[in-house]
Amino acid sequence: MTDASFLRSDPHRHRHPFAFFHYEATFEPADCAALERLFVGEHAWQHRSKGGYACALREVSDDISPTLKQTLVAEIQRITATPLMSQVQVTAQLMAPGQYVGEHSDHPQLGYEVARLIVYLNRDWQPEDGGLLELLDGPDGAATQVPPRYNHGFAFLLHALSLHRVTQVQRTRRSVVFNFWHPANSPALAEAVAALLAGMHFSELPAVLDAVVSQVEAQLDEDTSFRANVAAVVLHRWGYDAHTAAAGYFQCAGLPWPHALPDQRSAVIKLAVWIATLHQGIFDLDAWQRLDDALGGITPPSEIRPIWQLCLPRRGD
Helix, strand or coil, rough: CCCCCCCCCCCCCEEECCCEEEECCCCHHHHHHHHHHHCCCCCEEEEEEEECCEEEEECCCCCCCCHHHHHHHHHHHHCCCCCCCCEEEEEEEEEECCEEEEECCCECCCCCCEEEEECCCCCCCCCCCCCCEEECCCCCCCEEEEECCCEEEEEEEEECCCCCEEECCCCEEEEEEEECCHHHHHHHHHHHHHHCCCCCCCCCHHHHHHHHHHHHHHHCCHHHHHHHHHHHHHHHHHCCCCCHHHHHHHCCCCCCCCCCCCCCHHHHHHHHHHHHHHEEECCCHHHHHHHHHCCCCCCHHHHHHHHHHHHHHHHHH
């Protein structure tokens, strides 16, 4: 790809049904032509057809110039007011007639991307061609339609409420998807959490913990109980005593802990609860911001500094 000036237009900003940005003219003609060439010739496409998601994909990150990718990082940071890593993954997506994508949110799990820009490459698109991107106001809500017109772009942050789908395609549909990562949800953090919790079994927790948590265990649903036990395992594997592990269990379960804790110990517990939440499900940007605000003035203990700085990278040395 060329390094020609990006963005022929500033995006239209929308708030409903969730925040998104629409470019009517995304790239200069030379860049569009380079993107179109990604679909020409014989390539090894990964065909996906399950779970209401039907298309062909291939990674094309190496075909996009580093300068353009970093320009895009700066642009998506600007419009979303969200810090992003320099890492960008780019995929070409091809949908054949009859294919469609069912309702989903692409909420970012541990180590997954947090923002996306989709650029469409469908010349002379007509409504009867199908392949409309539909943004949903809740599972049963009304849909806002985004036509996949040539050189139009669609950018948004991924979260649990960013529900969307693609209607059935009647004519071949081409798009290029740029994926962006938040510094606090990096693949390196995913690897660190996997290593920390490898071979996890709740029986490794101190027996004294059973007497403390048995009083409240019956009050909790299965997901909350699991997450609270993970937080206790994290603290145990970091070398903290049963009292601290129990405090982590209670805090993760949303229950009051009756004993005072030093600031640094309380901060360590907050981090363990965050790791347990990441391990179980979703990277929530708002929740991470609250964590970052809460722990910003705390010096991390040396024994957990590496994973602390992966979780809170802007606070690192």
